[in-house]
Amino acid sequence: MPTTVTAYAAPAADQPLVRTTIERRDVGPHDVRIEIRYAGICHSDIHTARGDWGPVAYPLVVGHEIAGVVVEVGAEVTRHAVGDRVGVGCMVNSCRECAQCQAGNEQYCLNGMTGTYAAVDRDGSTTQGGYSQQVVVVEDFVVRIPDALELDVAAPLLCAGITTYSPLRHWGAGPGTKVAVVGMGGLGHMAVKLAHAMGAEVTVLSQSLKKQEDGLRLGADHYHATSDPDTFAALRGSFDLIINTVSAVVDLDAYLSLLAVDGTLVNVGAPAEPLPVQVFSLIPARRSFAGSSIGSIAETQEMLDFCAEHGLGADVEVIGADQVNEAWERVLASDVRYRFVIDTSTLA
16 A cells, blocks of 8 residues: 655645655655655755746656665665665656667666656656655665765755756766866855865856855855956856756856867756747857756765765755744855755654
8 A cells, every 4th residue: 555644735826835744655666765864955946836937737746856864665676675764856767778778878768767846656646745754765776875965955956966967977077177166055155165075176257256265165266246347258158068057047158258268168057937048159169058958866975975975965954844834945045055955854
């Protein structure tokens, strides 16, 4: 029989989250049941629950930054055992058969990966996320959290960490490269930490200098306010790679002007509105404008191991479940340094 667990759900796009119960499926042969200890709050949770990216089925439990402990495994599970410290990120399945899945890029599954929430699960139900006590996930989409990482600071790595790690790795951030990070929020602060640990020269581009001290503490070499028009003139043609973490419309042409020849601006922030680009922001310096999603399961594990090796976790503010609506409003106001994490024991 399915297991009933407590959760916080969005009953509609325009209503606050409410305490409720949801059902988790029985553990199948290849499934693991995870007791969720911490769940990070991502801006994507808010976008999805409020219908910014399209219609979703309600009630909806969001949350795809999940850290916890395995409490039950299926008869044929080999990758995890009861008591293991594990995490679940933005996807819980894929087709396993298409060219991208076969190549180890299941996040780009040609038939559509199964999101941790607001997706159609294999049994036809809507997937429900981590603002809950437990989750049941097929073993191949569960990663190991190294002992060197505390679960609360590890939870945001399952989205914010891998979302920034993957493009930094793909576009070769490292010694001798100049990387700019646009935005110093949940994603941005991890991009700064990761790029610094990879050996790149790191610059933060933020609206103001109010987080400058934090940026330098986290590993940035330079920090500039984009509200100062002199910033774009002074930094023109400077960067090999720009990671834009902002989930709002920005002047892409202005940021593209900051790229060196063959430089790339990668969007990981996902605003609901279109982002127009002038082609002559690209052509004269052979610049590229790209997007990047999360990483594969293998790359997510690589990222966690990298973070453990370098002592990197998210900067978090741990909250009780009954504070989630207030936390969402603070996220929208950029009033968090730098990730809210729900202590799911408060759901009991």
